[in-house]
Amino acid sequence: MTDKRSKLEFNKLQKRLRRNVGKAIMDFSMIEDGDKIMVCLSGGKDSYTLLDILMNLQKSAPVKFELIAVNLDQKQPGFPETVLPNYLSTLDIPFEIIEEDTYSVVKRVIPEGKTTCGLCSRLRRGVIYGWAERHGITKIALGHHRDDMIETLFLNMFFGGSMKSMPPKLKSDDGKHIVIRPLAYCKERDIAKYAKAKNYPIIPCNLCGSQENLQRQNIKMMLQDWDRKYPGRIETIFKAMTNVAPSHLADNEIYDFKGLSQDVASKAGGDTLFDTPQFNLPEFDTDDDEDDSDESQQSKSIQFVNIG
Numbered sequence: 001m002t003d004k005r006s007k008l009e010f011n012k013l014q015k016r017l018r019r020n021v022g023k024a025i026m027d028f029s030m031i032e033d034g035d036k037i038m039v040c041l042s043g044g045k046d047s048y049t050l051l052d053i054l055m056n057l058q059k060s061a062p063v064k065f066e067l068i069a070v071n072l073d074q075k076q077p078g079f080p081e082t083v084l085p086n087y088l089s090t091l092d093i094p095f096e097i098i099e100e101d102t103y104s105v106v107k108r109v110i111p112e113g114k115t116t117c118g119l120c121s122r123l124r125r126g127v128i129y130g131w132a133e134r135h136g137i138t139k140i141a142l143g144h145h146r147d148d149m150i151e152t153l154f155l156n157m158f159f160g161g162s163m164k165s166m167p168p169k170l171k172s173d174d175g176k177h178i179v180i181r182p183l184a185y186c187k188e189r190d191i192a193k194y195a196k197a198k199n200y201p202i203i204p205c206n207l208c209g210s211q212e213n214l215q216r217q218n219i220k221m222m223l224q225d226w227d228r229k230y231p232g233r234i235e236t237i238f239k240a241m242t243n244v245a246p247s248h249l250a251d252n253e254i255y256d257f258k259g260l261s262q263d264v265a266s267k268a269g270g271d272t273l274f275d276t277p278q279f280n281l282p283e284f285d286t287d288d289d290e291d292d293s294d295e296s297q298q299s300k301s302i303q304f305v306n307i308g
């Protein structure tokens with residue numbers, strides 16, 4: 001590939017990532033004027049990309065907000081302590097490395113061979129929330145992307161018996177913190193390409209030796225397999241996550257089935273008992289060099305025959 005061609009492709013990729021982040025920020029009102037945003041950096045491709053795109057958007061955003069990059073060094077054996085400070089020193093941004101030995105706590109409390117991620121995540125969350133509170137942070141930005149959200153949905157359905165994922169915006173249980181995921185509309189494939197092109201100093205994510213990410217890997221492989229066999233399926237699944245019909249599921253908590261009677265107003269198009277339902281699918285995005293024009297974002301309609 002010529003230099004000119006790869007530069008052109010990189011520019012398109014960067015534009016797409018920025019547009020997707022901007023759209024997610026708008027759609028979910030993630031950032032407001034005066035926000036002080038803590039960007040959590042793990043040293044993986046996703047969080048480096050998140051920081052880069054947010055720093056870039058900060059320059060042109062119609063609102064003023066602060067960014068502070070924060071890494072939690074959990075003292076996992078082999079964690080390369082200098083990598084992130086060295087990288088962050090080259091950027092024009094305040095940063096903080098929090099040192100907290102949660103690794104030893106997890107090792108001490110959890111018996112060998114038992115699952116560690118639950119306690120490890122709770123401890124990490126506690127440290128991050130505590131730091132955010134002490135430093136007047138108004139939003140905590142995490143680097144999870146669209147594919148993380150889809151994988152989490154299936155993990156929860158397959159192993160947790162619930163339909164829930166990672167939301168683009170979340171209020172902490174104690175009500176003190178707002179967590180945002182500005183990469184919610186970004187594909188992992190785009191982020192991986194971007195991180196490679198930017199040559200970020202990636203820190204491996206397997207330092208703790210946990211096997212618990214195995215199930216996530218299995219789900220990832222399942223989704224990749226579907227994507228190969230049925231192009232567009234991943235996009236459709238994500239579209240479904242943004243297009244939920246509580247009245248057509250079976251959860252009494254989110255829809256008042258018991259209170260349903262002839263007196264309750266009907267929702268237009270809600271009765272699909274004998275109809276041929278219409279499904280609005282997003283334009284399939286199967287090509288890495290996808291057309292970024294607005295036309296390509298238009299949805300198309302497909303008819304499914306209800307044979308039930």
Ligand code: SF4
Pocket residue numbers: 116117118120121208209210212213
């Ligand atoms: S994979 Fe390791 S670092 Fe990540 S949550 Fe699990 S135990 Fe903690």
